[in-house]
Amino acid sequence: MGYVTRRVRKNDRIRYTAIYLDIKGKARSAGTFDSEREAEKAWQRAESKVAEGRVTSTKHGRQRFAEYALDTWLDNHVMEESTRQNVSYVINAHLVPEFGRMRMNEILPQHIQSWVRDCEKEGLAASSIHRMTTILSAVFASAMVNQVTFINPCKGVTLPTIGKRKFDILTPEQFSDFLNEIEGERFKLMVELDIESGLRWGELSELRLKDLDRDTGILTVSRSMVELRRKDHPTEDRFLVKDYTKNGNFRRFKLTRSLVRKILAFAMANGIRENDLLFNFPEQLPESPVPGVPDRADLGLTAPNDKGRRYRHGTTTAYTNGKCRCEYCRAAFAHYRATRRAEGKDNPRKRRSVHTDGHIPANWFRKNIWHPARERAGLPKTMTPHQLRHAHASWLLAGGADLAVVRDRLGHASVTTTELYLHTLPEADDTALEALVNIRERGGRKQSNVS
Template identity: 25%
Template sequence: MAYSLLQLKEDFLVEIAVSKTQSHNTVQAYAQDLDQFFSFLAGKVCGKQVEDLIPADLKPEYIRRFAVYLAKEDYKGATISRRLSAVRSFCRFLTRRDVLDEDPAKGVSSRKAHSYLPKVFSKEEVARIISVIDTSTPLGKRDRAILELLYSSGLRIGEVAKLNIGDIDYSLGFVQVTGKGDKERFVPLGSMALDALGDYLDGGRPLLEKKPQGEGQGFPVMRKPLFLNRLGDRLSDRSIRRILHKYILLAGIDPQGLSPHTLRHSFATHLLSGGADLRSVQEMLGHASIKTTQIYTHVMPDRLRQVYKNAHPRAQVNQQDSLAGVGGKDFERGGKQ
């Protein structure tokens, strides 16, 4: 009896979750992508219920038709590429398990994703957002620490939500982060972020923390969650989104298309425009490939022009002087001396 695609999908998701080759968010995205693919197969190609789909229903022409369908539905190139990536990974899994003799997705090419410049905050906008926080309250101290940390380190909100007290090294000025695929990295923090974190730990977090119910109960201090909600529990990703949205509005900035990831984009963009090299930014962001970091190179031309102007011995020569000939005679462009 052949397994259904739904059963095999669950095995596939368990494998990539256990192997930790993908983040929790990516596993969830793959599940949604495969559900959409199965719905397309059942409703628009095979004429059967989703639960009745079997491996034999996976054919190269059907996968290509799925890509065409997504394009007609006006999905962006990057979204289509991710959907197809999920299907290809699933097909490779079935081939490794000998459920399929040949990989039906092997000959299906990826749709080229268009490069979209990420939205970023200006330095002035970041300052405005942080300035509207009322830091006289425990929640205000927490919110300032979160936003300063996001902008100072470029962490993903999921990484910030998972931080424990012991992940911040105040003596060296680093935060230890567990990112995608459980990979650890160390990211430097600026003095303003460290000051905000210190203020929160001294005058904010103690007032939010639940009091232990008995002697010896609870985690060691260094393993306790860094950011707490008003009930004393670990702050969630969704709450961090709401916090930033609140202060964007208070700062009088249009929130359309803005999110905590915008602070991550701003971190990278401002570093590069200030002279940081791409490899260092890649390491701080936790990107596995430098190609991912290259979306921020839209700031490079202006910086390169400034580097050239400051460094090259002939860069600051006046244009009129550059056309001056030997003995004070001028050259005419395209003519003789």
């Protein structure tokens, strides 16, 4: 129970301090007043708030944003490890530099709005600003629950408009050209399975032979893999296998018999057992291969350098002295350097190796398999591996598949997401145009009959 203490100042003026007990039973001041009656009311108000479970001390709100966001919120907030990695980056790279030294109870909506405007001026995408603000709002929502602050300064802040995303769908003709450019049976089959199943990368790279029913051709997707930085991995590893997919549910769907036969033949030829990864990382060569010497016939001379000298294309002197960076000169210099390294000259370093537990790293696949094939097929840079999932959905819907069936194959939580893939192929409007032409021709026929 609270009480009042009487204080006499140097000028003999009497003041009364209201004392109450906080939720831990510790005596705290509720303020100093001129009358004992005011002090009595003050400690009673304070203790009524304590009885309601409210913290009346402002000490919590005096902690700095960086301290609360990193040491309290991030360390204790429950989230996926891959999400934690991304959130940690946003907080350290964007939020702490702006709000880190500010006290939690001093951050107001005007500070958030000013930061949003600065992000726009820096050229950050609207979607990135929304994502960062969502994380910032989550920090303050937690602070309100823990009574560190009593407002969420993100509420009411105006954010930039996110434009509707445009889908550039891979056509069947483009995919056929692209598939022909994929090098290696393993990766060709991997891409073919992805276009027929619409699997996410983490699901595709974690597939094992036991997930495929040989008799029915039904594929069960019940696990996924995520790549993490070592410091964000629970055991400081790189790959984390989760016993569930993105939405926490498993799904089952059929593959064509021709694809099932290809998968089984590939598994048998490579000695893949039931629990083995269907697509494991290929064995790495101990030494880098020495590139071949480019054909120098009729390549001509380089442009004059700063001294007016010209050199024959496809030579090391054209690369070093002529500063030419054409494919022939770069190939000649690469051959020269690789030959010297192979002979142990120039203090050669060992070939960089990819650290993996058997899973194929997404970045390695994009750099060494996907992008070279995409360039040879003449596809734009926007065509990423995830586009195969978009193409799978669009092809099914364009072919007349039921919307709910496509949703279940893709593992979407809502059919609204699946609807985004309706009418995304270039020929999707052909039916509408045909109907328009028919109506217009009917009007033309009527006019000719009148005349």
